[in-house]
Amino acid sequence: MTDAIFRWREIFGKVAGRARLITVSKTFSAAEIEPVITAGQRIFAENRVQEATAKWPALRRQYPDLELHLIGPLQSNKAAEAVALFDVIQTVDRAKIAEALAKEMKKQGRALRCFVQVNIGHEAQKAGVAPEALVDFLGLCRESYGLNIVGLMCIPPIEKDPRPYFKAMAEMAARNGLKELSMGMSGDFEAAIGEGATYVRVGSAIFGGRR
Numbered sequence: 001m002t003d004a005i006f007r008w009r010e011i012f013g014k015v016a017g018r019a020r021l022i023t024v025s026k027t028f029s030a031a032e033i034e035p036v037i038t039a040g041q042r043i044f045a046e047n048r049v050q051e052a053t054a055k056w057p058a059l060r061r062q063y064p065d066l067e068l069h070l071i072g073p074l075q076s077n078k079a080a081e082a083v084a085l086f087d088v089i090q091t092v093d094r095a096k097i098a099e100a101l102a103k104e105m106k107k108q109g110r111a112l113r114c115f116v117q118v119n120i121g122h123e124a125q126k127a128g129v130a131p132e133a134l135v136d137f138l139g140l141c142r143e144s145y146g147l148n149i150v151g152l153m154c155i156p157p158i159e160k161d162p163r164p165y166f167k168a169m170a171e172m173a174a175r176n177g178l179k180e181l182s183m184g185m186s187g188d189f190e191a192a193i194g195e196g197a198t199y200v201r202v203g204s205a206i207f208g209g210r211r
């Protein structure tokens with residue numbers, strides 16, 4: 001655990017002032033996460049609603065200034081739980097989810113910030129809106145559902161230079177008047193910041209390998 005704090009300090013120092021560091025805590029327990037909170041980290045992300053619901057409510061009560069992002073796929077039957085727990089949803093990528101989120105936010109009187117996930121590498125196995133469908137999808141999210149879309153999120157293809165993908169994301173965000181860009185993980189957050197990431201999502205470089 002002291003290793004995680006050491007690694008967190010080092011990465012936090014590299015990111016601070018250039019982008020915001022999101023610490024990805026999926027698969028790690030509340031007991032493993034808490035020392036990183038007490039060291040000073042405030043923004044965390046999980047990729048599964050169910051796992052986050054088991055871990056975070058108690059931590060959130062104890063540390064009310066935490067910010068929690070959902071960075072994994074969302075099913076519409078989990079929208080209520082997600083809206084109740086998270087502050088930011090980074091994985092809006094289809095009409096059904098946009099609609100379910102909008103409905104729940106209205107019902108719960110909460111207005112979460114949202115990102116649209118873009119499948120920047122056109123990969124069949126990856127979630128996200130195709131780049132060429134982005135303009136229409138953003139219009140739908142904003143006009144039909146009134147979602148507060150603040151930015152774009154992506155996971156570029158692995159084993160390829162991510163920089164051209166990051167660059168394309170930055171251009172898309174600028175063209176659509178979106179301020180935030182969530183991109184860059186343990187292996188490529190420096191490159192992502194270089195291309196304009198405003199949030200980087202770092203897990204294993206802080207916590208070590210996942211179980």
Ligand SMILES: *Cc1c(COP(=O)(O)O)cnc(C)c1O
Nearest residue numbers: 024047071185186201202203204
């Ligand atoms: C797990 C995950 C990360 C963190 O990945 P690391 O390589 O461990 O830093 C970032 N983004 C998403 C969407 C993830 O699922």
